[in-house]
Amino acid sequence: MLTYILFLIGFVFLIKGADLLVDGSSSLAKRFKIPDIVIGLTIVALGTSAPELIVNIMASFKGASGIAIGNILGSNIANILLILGISSIIFPLVVKKATIWKEIPFSLLGVLSLFLLVNDEFLFKANSSFLSRFDGLLLLLFFGYFIYYTFSIVKKKKDIPVDEDIKIHSNLKSSIYILVGLFGLALGGSWIVNGAVVMASNFGVSQSLIGLTIVAVGTSLPELATSAVAAFKRKPDIAVGNVVGSNIFNIFWILGISSLIRPIPFSSSSNFDIFVVIGATIVLFLVMFVGKKKVIEKWQGVLFVLTYVAYIAFLVIRG
Numbered sequence: 153m154l155t156y157i158l159f160l161i162g163f164v165f166l167i168k169g170a171d172l173l174v175d176g177s178s179s180l181a182k183r184f185k186i187p188d189i190v191i192g193l194t195i196v197a198l199g200t201s202a203p204e205l206i207v208n209i210m211a212s213f214k215g216a217s218g219i220a221i222g223n224i225l226g227s228n229i230a231n232i233l234l235i236l237g238i239s240s241i242i243f244p245l246v247v248k249k250a251t252i253w254k255e256i257p258f259s260l261l262g263v264l265s266l267f268l269l270v271n272d273e274f275l276f277k278a279n280s281s282f283l284s285r286f287d288g289l290l291l292l293l294f295f296g297y298f299i300y301y302t303f304s305i306v307k308k309k310k311d312i313p314v315d316e317d318i319k320i321h322s323n324l325k326s327s328i329y330i331l332v333g334l335f336g337l338a339l340g341g342s343w344i345v346n347g348a349v350v351m352a353s354n355f356g357v358s359q360s361l362i363g364l365t366i367v368a369v370g371t372s373l374p375e376l377a378t379s380a381v382a383a384f385k386r387k388p389d390i391a392v393g394n395v396v397g398s399n400i401f402n403i404f405w406i407l408g409i410s411s412l413i414r415p416i417p418f419s420s421s422s423n424f425d426i427f428v429v430i431g432a433t434i435v436l437f438l439v440m441f442v443g444k445k446k447v448i449e450k451w452q453g454v455l456f457v458l459t460y461v462a463y464i465a466f467l468v469i470r471g
Contacts, residue, residue, distance in 0.1 A: 222363020
């Protein structure tokens, strides 16, 4: 019983820890005269992905590969179908040309790269099916290119929206925020992974199922909050960019770091979930040309959410 309680409390620690880490780090960066846009594209972006990162690092250390892979795939599916769905229901989301033709295809490249890397046993007659340290290095190189691309946009356009009112604290307070945030992330991540492993064992289901559902949705709460608030404030660029950017971070950055720490075994059953991510990303791209061009309309958002509910129901039935 205590494990389940700590599992739930772990999400509070994880999300609040990420929030404090971002707050403290942004304040220090601001004191060093770093531009808001740079803070938004680095510290804030990495901060919203911190819950997934910490859970995956903990899962990698504990050898819980099902949770590590499931968390990322489940988060990416939830980001598109659930978070963008809810956000577009709040307010139709207008999507910029660069997002349609560059960021969304780049996120598709990420999941296709993951599919190739984890299926080399069948595709290239390799000895095993897992994300190796070399694979992790390749993912991080892709991530490095994405960061380079992002900052090249910043140089060309100075009016990129960042939904972040950065508060400046004293150096001591900022440092305390960072330390407490890191502690909360570490403790919360450990409780979540431990609880997920125990839950999978007690209920006789796979770690992958727990990772794809409860853990994935829980670690995606910062993205949900950011996109929903951005939609409510009529800032669609932030709502969409937050989700697409998170999906890119999840695969290239988080899986890259996780597999670099410890190679991650891959179950062929997770290929279905990879195909769902691929399908959701392609649908997101095609939606830009259906109905109102470059807009995710409310009725499309409803279909996204219903599709996500159907996917979760399928996972539960599949077990």
